[in-house]
Amino acid sequence: MSFSAAQIRKDFPIFERTVCEGKRLVYLDNGATSQKPLSVIESESDFYRLHNAAVHRGAHQLAEEATDAYEGAREIVAAFLGAPGGADEIIFTKSATESLNLLAYAMGNAPVGNRFAVGAGDRIVVTEMEHHANLIPWQQLTARTGAELAWFKVTAESRLDLSTINDVITANTKIVSVTHQSNVLGTINPLAAIVARAHEVGAVVILDACQSVPHMSIDIKALGVDFLAFSGHKALGPTGIGVLWGHMDLLNELPPFLFGGSMIENVTMTTATWAPVPQKFEAGVPNMAQAVGLGAALNYLTNLGMDNVHAYEVALTGYLLEKMHAVPDLRIVGPANTQSRGGTLSFTIKGIHPHDIGQYLDSQGVAVRTGHHCAWPLARALSIPASTRASLYLYNDESDCDALVDAILGAQKYFGRF
Amino acid sequence: MELDSLYQEVILDHYKHPQHKGLSPTFSAQVTHVNTSCGDEIILNINLDNELISELTWEGQGCSISQASVSMMTDLLTGKTLKQAAVIVKSFSELMASKGTSAGDPLVLEDAVVFAGVSKFPGRVKCSLLGWMAFKDAAIQAQANNRGER
Ligand SMILES: Cc1ncc(COP(=O)(O)O)c(C=O)c1O
Numbered sequence: 001m002s003f004s005a006a007q008i009r010k011d012f013p014i015f016e017r018t019v020c021e022g023k024r025l026v027y028l029d030n031g032a033t034s035q036k037p038l039s040v041i042e043s044e045s046d047f048y049r050l051h052n053a054a055v056h057r058g059a060h061q062l063a064e065e066a067t068d069a070y071e072g073a074r075e076i077v078a079a080f081l082g083a084p085g086g087a088d089e090i091i092f093t094k095s096a097t098e099s100l101n102l103l104a105y106a107m108g109n110a111p112v113g114n115r116f117a118v119g120a121g122d123r124i125v126v127t128e129m130e131h132h133a134n135l136i137p138w139q140q141l142t143a144r145t146g147a148e149l150a151w152f153k154v155t156a157e158s159r160l161d162l163s164t165i166n167d168v169i170t171a172n173t174k175i176v177s178v179t180h181q182s183n184v185l186g187t188i189n190p191l192a193a194i195v196a197r198a199h200e201v202g203a204v205v206i207l208d209a210c211q212s213v214p215h216m217s218i219d220i221k222a223l224g225v226d227f228l229a230f231s232g233h234k235a236l237g238p239t240g241i242g243v244l245w246g247h248m249d250l251l252n253e254l255p256p257f258l259f260g261g262s263m264i265e266n267v268t269m270t271t272a273t274w275a276p277v278p279q280k281f282e283a284g285v286p287n288m289a290q291a292v293g294l295g296a297a298l299n300y301l302t303n304l305g306m307d308n309v310h311a312y313e314v315a316l317t318g319y320l321l322e323k324m325h326a327v328p329d330l331r332i333v334g335p336a337n338t339q340s341r342g343g344t345l346s347f348t349i350k351g352i353h354p355h356d357i358g359q360y361l362d363s364q365g366v367a368v369r370t371g372h373h374c375a376w377p378l379a380r381a382l383s384i385p386a387s388t389r390a391s392l393y394l395y396n397d398e399s400d401c402d403a404l405v406d407a408i409l410g411a412q413k414y415f416g417r418f
Numbered sequence: 419m420e421l422d423s424l425y426q427e428v429i430l431d432h433y434k435h436p437q438h439k440g441l442s443p444t445f446s447a448q449v450t451h452v453n454t455s456c457g458d459e460i461i462l463n464i465n466l467d468n469e470l471i472s473e474l475t476w477e478g479q480g481c482s483i484s485q486a487s488v489s490m491m492t493d494l495l496t497g498k499t500l501k502q503a504a505v506i507v508k509s510f511s512e513l514m515a516s517k518g519t520s521a522g523d524p525l526v527l528e529d530a531v532v533f534a535g536v537s538k539f540p541g542r543v544k545c546s547l548l549g550w551m552a553f554k555d556a557a558i559q560a561q562a563n564n565r566g567e568r
Contacts (some may be wrong), residue, residue: 185440216505355481355545356425371456379457385456385479414421415430415482 003304004311005397011037011300012395016116021299022245024363026403030342031391032369033233034214043296044238047289054235054285055074056262070288074278080298081228082219085248091243091281092291093216096210097133099244100177101227102281103206104137108144109255114252116174116204117216120146123173125203127152127160127181127189128381132374134229138177147174154381158185158334173203180212184373184389185334186317186344188212188351190408195224205251210234214393215313215342217306226250234289237297241290244281251277258283316392317343320401325410334389343392346373349408352415354388360411361388366404423535424542425482425496428490433482438492446560451552453544458484460549464556466564469499471557476549483542488549490530500557507550514543 009015019025055060055070079089093099110116113263142149153161176198181188196207213236232241252321260283265273274280318338329350335341358370369389371381445463452459458480465473497504513522518538522531536546544551
């Protein structure tokens with residue numbers, strides 16, 4: 001089957017509408033969130049229409065159906081990621097942000113003697129290109145425990161500087177938490193060296209896969225990481241549903257983070273014991289319809305084939321990069337070619353602030369994001385106060401790239417007239 | 419084009435030729451305000467001579483709207499008393515909250531009435547208020563500092 005973005009777009013009801021007085025919607029803000037195919041919208045609403053009940057609780061048919069649908073989604077996620085221990089290793093959260101906070105808080109709860117206990121003398125490693133969601137939880141954990149935060153710097157070529165890897169991941173490092181693909185630069189990070197060094201010193205590796213899971217095939221075994229987090233809404237799924245995957249032996253040792261219903265085994269007035277993983281980490285009635293919708297989203301992607309999606313996006317990124325290189329006074333903030341890079345293209349234009357670019361693009365029906373993209377320290381490191389970001393997905397095509405570049409040229413003309 | 423009501427000539431003119439930019443060496447108070455959603459940043463110095471705003475200077479980075487707004491504000495408020503300034507700030511804040519329904523009072527706001535067009539763009543209201551919020555903060559701090567000195 002050949003890959004046709006035009007055909008795919010027909011599955012997404014939002015592309016039937018226009019913006020800015022009849023203009024075609026050119027949606028290039030996929031790094032923030034993706035649009036949803038009809039199958040996802042329908043599976044979420046069908047859950048409410050037909051099967052709605054609290055999972056794992058009711059003694060009735062609806063509760064059983066709801067539980068089957070919810071647990072079925074867990075199976076789909078496990079298969080999508082290639083979770084070595086199967087569906088029980090998949091924990092549903094509300095978002096990647098919650099998944100990463102869950103880890104940071106749970107590790108903060110670990111008693112002395114537990115492998116996750118961190119304190120003075122321990123080190124936690126991140127990178128300079130992290131989204132705030134994978135930086136601040138670790139900043140806060142170090143502040144609470146007296147551990148030290150260290151990070152990989154970003155080179156002028158927008159790559160992680162691994163030249164000092166042994167000085168960054170030191171013998172006392174307990175946690176290494178890195179992004180798979182930068183949500184600003186598009187850089188895909190080389191994990192093998194980081195994973196090898198982290199495991200050599202006995203640290204666990206956490207992967208923020210928010211910007212990779214939607215765009216490439218993921219095989220957890222091949223990646224070699226210990227935990228992985230992503231958000232459903234960037235992968236064609238609903239908002240309000242995220243995933244945390246971890247190796248079963250690690251999840252067994254990790255203390256819970258949220259306490260309440262559904263996560264317990266036995267409770268007295270003064271004590272409680274925990275249900276097995278994954279229930280141990282899913283306190284309360286979860287976001288059920290959203291989990292089911294995520295299952296539908298991943299099925300949609302699997303039907304297309306993640307290798308096809310990735311190959312298509314890389315080719316499209318190459319097309320857009322080439323067009324952008326030809327625009328005068330435009331500087332790409334990220335790798336200049338498609339090598340180890342995804343379809344997130346940030347840029348600056350000499351003399352025009354990103355917010356003004358974004359406003360002009362919007363008037364032409366082109367939706368992008370401007371600002372520091374929740375990665376303020378990266379913007380500081382690059383000495384650019386803000387940038388404009390176009391992020392591609394499977395329903396975008398060359399005409400969208402052309403519309404973006406035409407609008408950039410239009411903005412230069414518009415703001416150049418004064 | 420709708421966009422022209424946002425990017426009025428006066429605004430882009432202030433953006434290209436900002437007034438009172440460059441920080442004074444001394445000040446009654448200095449504040450830094452940041453728009454956390456986009457990273458726009460301004461540092462504002464205020465010099466108070468009793469009740470009189472004798473000098474306002476600034477330094478900053480940001481979009482045309484935020485920078486033009488600070489530039490126009492410093493033009494407008496320099497030489498005014500704190501009381502007069504409070505009236506102008508209130509009038510500007512009301513204009514920015516008007517969602518395009520108010521034309522602004524030219525007797526109070528002078529050139530700054532062009533920001534009426536900006537009030538139609540909810541995403542940009544914060545940009546235009548950045549400098550003004552900094553001024554409010556600076557005025558309070560300057561009064562406290564001056565009281566402390568005496
Ligand atoms: C790399 C990366 N990490 C984490 C997040 C946080 O995702 P969410 O806001 O869905 O929790 C995002 C998305 O904004 C992201 O791009």
